[in-house]
Amino acid sequence: MLKNRIIPCLLLKNEGLVKTLQFKNPKYVGDPINAIRIFNDKEVDELMVLDITASKEGKSPNFSLIEQFASECFMPLGYGGGIRNMADAQTLFTLGVEKICLQTAALNDLNLIRKMADKWGSQSILVSVDVNRNWLGKPALYSSSNGKSLSMPWLQFMKNAVEAGAGEIILNAVHRDGTMKGMDTELIKLAADSMDVPLVAVGGAGSLADMKAAVAAGASAVSAGAFFVFHGPHRAVLITYPKYQQLEALFS
Amino acid sequence: MNISKTVFCKRCVCDSTMPEIRFDERGICNYCEQYFTRSGKIFNIAHQEKSYKELVAKIKRNGKGRPYDCIFGVSGGVDSSWGLVKAVEAGLRPLAVHMDNGWNSELAQNNIANLVRSLGVDLYTHVIDWEEYRGLMQAFFDAHVIDIELLYDNAMLAVNFKQANKYGLRYILAGYNQATEGIPLPNSWTWNKLDRKNIEAIAKQFGNMKIKTFPAVGAWDWAYYNYIEFIAFIPFLDYFQFNKSEALQLLQKEYNYKPYPYKHYESIFTRFYQGYILPEKFGVDKRKIHLSTLVASGQMSREQALEDLQKIPYPSMQDLEEDKRYFLKKMNWTEVQLKEYLSKPEIPHDHYPSEIKRVNKILNLRENIPPVISQTIVKLVNKFR
Numbered sequence: 001m002l003k004n005r006i007i008p009c010l011l012l013k014n015e016g017l018v019k020t021l022q023f024k025n026p027k028y029v030g031d032p033i034n035a036i037r038i039f040n041d042k043e044v045d046e047l048m049v050l051d052i053t054a055s056k057e058g059k060s061p062n063f064s065l066i067e068q069f070a071s072e073c074f075m076p077l078g079y080g081g082g083i084r085n086m087a088d089a090q091t092l093f094t095l096g097v098e099k100i101c102l103q104t105a106a107l108n109d110l111n112l113i114r115k116m117a118d119k120w121g122s123q124s125i126l127v128s129v130d131v132n133r134n135w136l137g138k139p140a141l142y143s144s145s146n147g148k149s150l151s152m153p154w155l156q157f158m159k160n161a162v163e164a165g166a167g168e169i170i171l172n173a174v175h176r177d178g179t180m181k182g183m184d185t186e187l188i189k190l191a192a193d194s195m196d197v198p199l200v201a202v203g204g205a206g207s208l209a210d211m212k213a214a215v216a217a218g219a220s221a222v223s224a225g226a227f228f229v230f231h232g233p234h235r236a237v238l239i240t241y242p243k244y245q246q247l248e249a250l251f252s
Numbered sequence: 253m254n255i256s257k258t259v260f261c262k263r264c265v266c267d268s269t270m271p272e273i274r275f276d277e278r279g280i281c282n283y284c285e286q287y288f289t290r291s292g293k294i295f296n297i298a299h300q301e302k303s304y305k306e307l308v309a310k311i312k313r314n315g316k317g318r319p320y321d322c323i324f325g326v327s328g329g330v331d332s333s334w335g336l337v338k339a340v341e342a343g344l345r346p347l348a349v350h351m352d353n354g355w356n357s358e359l360a361q362n363n364i365a366n367l368v369r370s371l372g373v374d375l376y377t378h379v380i381d382w383e384e385y386r387g388l389m390q391a392f393f394d395a396h397v398i399d400i401e402l403l404y405d406n407a408m409l410a411v412n413f414k415q416a417n418k419y420g421l422r423y424i425l426a427g428y429n430q431a432t433e434g435i436p437l438p439n440s441w442t443w444n445k446l447d448r449k450n451i452e453a454i455a456k457q458f459g460n461m462k463i464k465t466f467p468a469v470g471a472w473d474w475a476y477y478n479y480i481e482f483i484a485f486i487p488f489l490d491y492f493q494f495n496k497s498e499a500l501q502l503l504q505k506e507y508n509y510k511p512y513p514y515k516h517y518e519s520i521f522t523r524f525y526q527g528y529i530l531p532e533k534f535g536v537d538k539r540k541i542h543l544s545t546l547v548a549s550g551q552m553s554r555e556q557a558l559e560d561l562q563k564i565p566y567p568s569m570q571d572l573e574e575d576k577r578y579f580l581k582k583m584n585w586t587e588v589q590l591k592e593y594l595s596k597p598e599i600p601h602d603h604y605p606s607e608i609k610r611v612n613k614i615l616n617l618r619e620n621i622p623p624v625i626s627q628t629i630v631k632l633v634n635k636f637r
Contacts, residue, residue, distance in 0.1 A: 015383055031354035031382035033582060041358035068581065231365065236377040237352060240365045 004251050005046050005221035006211060008039055008228045008241065009202055012051040012081065015065060019225050020052065021178035023130075023144060029229050029237045032065070033072055040074045042241040047075050048101070048170075048223055050128075054082025055104040055145040063091055070096030080128060089116055093124070101126040101170060104145040107157070110164040117165025122197070127166040129158045131187055132174035139187060142174050155194055168198045170223065176204030178226045183210050185217040192218025208242060208250050215251060264435075264544035265557045269535075271438045283541070287434045287548045297493070304491040308342045314422045320347040320374070322423040323416045324488075325408065326367070328360030328518040332427030333367055333509060334499040335488045339425055340371045346425065348375045349415050351408045353519070354382040354582070359510050360518035366508045378411040381465045386583065388451070388466060391458035393583075396599040398534050399443035400525055403466075406445050410469035412485075413477045422482050429489035432496050435545045441536050443601040446474050446611045453605035471610040479617075496551055521582075524575045527565035533594045539565055 010032060011018050017035055018026035029035075032049070039047055049069060054061055061082045070077055079092055080101030092100050105112050106127050116125045131154045132142040141154035150157075158169055171191050173184040183204040192199050201219035205211050211222040231238040242250075259268040261281035266273060274282045315321020324339055324346035326332045339346050348368055368375045385403070392400050412424045443450065448470025455461050469477075477483045503509035517523045530536040543560060546552035566572040580590060602608060 016381065028379055028381060030352055030379045031582075034354050034356060034382075037578070038356070038358045038361055042362075072581070231368070231377075232375050234374060234376045236350070236375040237379050238350070238365055238375065238377060239358075239361050 002045070002244075002247055002251060004215050004219075005200075006044075006242070006247055007046045007048050007078075007200065007221060007223040008044055009048045009050060009223040009225045010035060011225060012049055012062075012065075013053050015062075017229075018052070019178055019229055023052075023142075023147070023174050023177055026052070027235070033068060035229075035239060036069055036072045038239045039241065040072070042239075043244065044075055044241055046078065046221075047073060048078040048080070050079075050101065051081025052144070060084070060088060061092065063095065066092065066097065067095045078126065080126070085112070086115060086119070089120070093120060099124045099126055099168075101128050103128040103130065104143070106161055106164075106166075107143060107150070110160055113161060113164040113166055117167070122165050122167030125166055126168045126170055126200075127158075127161040128170040128172060129154060129161070129191070130172045130174050131184075133184075144174075155190060158191060159195055162195045162197050166197065168200055168221075169195065170200045170202060171219075173201075173203030179204055180206030180226050180230070182206060183214045183217075183222075185213050188214055188217040188219050208246065212250055260558070261544075263554070264547045265554065265561060266435075266540055266544050270540065271440050283435050284544055284548045286436065287430075287545065291430045291434050291549070300491060300493070304342075307486065307491055308344065311344055311423050315345060318419055318421065319345075320419055320421060321345045322347075322421055322425050322486075323412055323419075324348050324373075324425045325412050325427070326350050326364055326375075327427070328357075328363040329427065330496060330500055330503065330509075330511065331429060331432060331489060333363060333503055333507070334494070335425060335427045336367060336371065336373065337503070337507070338492065339488060340373060344425075346373060347415065347419065347421075348373050349412055350375060350377045351404070351411050352377055352379045353385055353404050353407070353521075354380065355519040355521035357518055357520050357523075359512060363507075363509055363518075370507050376415055378407075378467065380407060380467075384461075384464055384466055387459045387461050388455055388463075390583065391455045391461070393593055394458040395454045395604060396593075396596055397443070397454065397601045397604070398441065398530075398536070398598055399601065400529070401522065402443050402445060402447065402601075403451065404519075404522075406448065406451060406469055407467045409445060409485075410467035410473070413469060413473070413483060414467065416483045417477065417481055422484065424483060424485045425488040426485055427489060428487050429494055430487070431489065431494040431549045431551070432542070432545055434549065435541050437538065437541050441530075441534075441538070444608050444611050446471055446615075447601070447606055447608055448473070449605055449607035450601055457604065471607050471614045474611070475614045475617075496546070520575060520578060523566075524579050528572060528576065529594070531565065533596075534598055537561070537565070 013026050017029045017032050019029050020026050059082050066079055076098040078099035078101055079097045083089060083100055083102055084105050089100055130142040130144050131139050132149060133139050139154060140149040141152055141157050142149055173187055176184055181204055183201055188201045198220040200221040200223050201214040202223040205222060205224035205227045214222050228241060229237055229239055262279035264284040266281045266283045311322050321344055324336050326336055326348045336348060350364060388403050416424050448468045451468055452463060500511055526538050543557040547554050547557050
């Protein structure tokens with residue numbers, strides 16, 4: 001097992017996988033079942049699937065599809081998107097999902113996080129903190145369900161989530177999403193310095209060096225989408241994952 | 253099949269159970285005979301070298317001032333991988349084009365990634381919408397036609413043509429070749445890959461669906477790309493000596509290439525189709541043709557080929573079971589549905605609406621135009637570009 005986990009993050013829209021650019025313009029990248037199968041064969045040690053339209057459209061998670069994912073997936077599977085209550089969470093865990101990730105519901109009511117953490121343990125409850133920088137470069141908490149920036153300071157929300165029982169924080173830099181131009185290490189450092197649960201950094205990874213920089217800034221794990229599904233100037237869809245030895249060398 | 257009554261060709265491994273097979277007085281069949289007649293022209297070394305140089309020069313000329321000079325269709329298999337290596341070696345600047353129909357294996361992805369990275373070749377992938385593709389596949393299963401892969405092959409042609417057209421390129425290089433594919437499959441084992449109407453008719457009748465994003469190509473599209481845009485598919489591997497096992501060794505050594513046990517196993521569906529559906533439902537074993545070609549081109553001994561044919565077309569029963577499980581899951585089928593499908597008889601493609609007559613007319617058109625005229629047209633068109 002590596003000291004720092006490298007987690008492919010797959011975005012689900014309806015029944016298909018997509019990849020976004022700064023949370024917009026979803027581009028179809030294929031069938032999720034086949035992608036999971038390929039990641040299995042690549043011996044990835046953790047996978048995250050986020051449904052990007054469930055909360056937007058006020059829908060519950062697509063349980064039958066997630067059941068198929070869980071039965072195909074050899075690695076621990078995390079799922080986020082449209083989880084609104086204890087019953088949703090219960091169903092997901094029963095289907096074989098190991099970690100659930102909340103955002104919209106957590107923004108509305110942190111009590112839900114508390115109840116979930118009490119019932120299933122913090123280690124399986126993740127909160128996603130999406131942060132967007134405006135044109136002046138000022139970071140703000142972002143609500144992915146309606147695409148709006150919120151007035152609550154993002155660091156405060158993160159700390160509250162941890163206090164409520166979130167076992168991991170996923171810090172998603174909206175302005176870097178899909179750009180493959182490097183991760184926002186400043187945000188990562190700020191986040192890592194303000195709390196002590198594992199931090200999963202996501203947004204902007206375009207190389208192994210970017211991932212190393214995120215870890216150096218304090219992330220305990222790095223997640224990425226475009227980096228694992230796109231290749232070259234045409235953003236050609238091609239699923240790749242670094243060799244174990246490469247990652248081992250990177251973090252040694 | 254009663255082995256004792258089956259007669260094998262004395263030279264290759266084709267046998268008397270195959271359609272339209274005839275043996276001459278020496279006990280040699282029409283399949284491998286066709287190979288030798290056709291390849292005589294292609295494998296004349298002096299001729300090959302001359303046309304190779306001419307081809308490379310033409311491609312380079314066409315590519316002047318453009319980001320690429322040709323398209324190279326890649327699947328992750330040996331033939332197209334080796335072709336791409338040789339194209340770069342020849343100083344060409346190909347854009348590698350790949351199509352993903354939701355059945356790609358990890359091996360294929362890995363091979364393509366290693367190859368384009370080491371060669372520094374740009375890649376374009378067309379990902380077909382899986383939900384639509386699954387609908388089309390389901391319609392083809394319900395129609396009980398033999399050539400399910402018509403869907404992939406047709407779309408692949410369309411995607412290559414579109415990319416060539418986008419960059420103003422005339423040449424689409426591909427991995428198909430005489431040395432390993434020189435014996436044509438029996439007519440009844442496949443269907444014409446340009447029969448767009450057949451695809452649309454089957455989709456409508458059984459899936460009540462219209463093609464939305466599936467990139468289909470028919471006779472008229474083909475005529476447009478060929479006669480108006482002058483885009484041609486080139487069997488690049490026929491322009492030089494191609495030995496599969498040598499190519500494989502080099503690919504493994506230089507490009508970290510991972511081989512597959514059988515031809516066309518880069519897609520999980522193709523593997524299951526050739527290794528299970530074709531033999532079980534249609535009584536067709538394509539390996540007979542693939543292996544016979546390797547025997548005819550001197551790349552495998554006849555004894556080895558006969559021995560291979562005795563084995564199941566899968567590395568192990570466990571691998572077959574795993575693919576079956578995966579197939580059922582992807583198609584949302586139960587085991588009973590698969591059994592039912594396999595037990596029903598084949599229905600020929602032309603039982604459904606088809607544009608095969610038009611395809612054949614248009615394909616023959618080229619042979620009917622005197623070369624002087626067609627070359628003049630090409631020159632004229634070149635002037636105005």
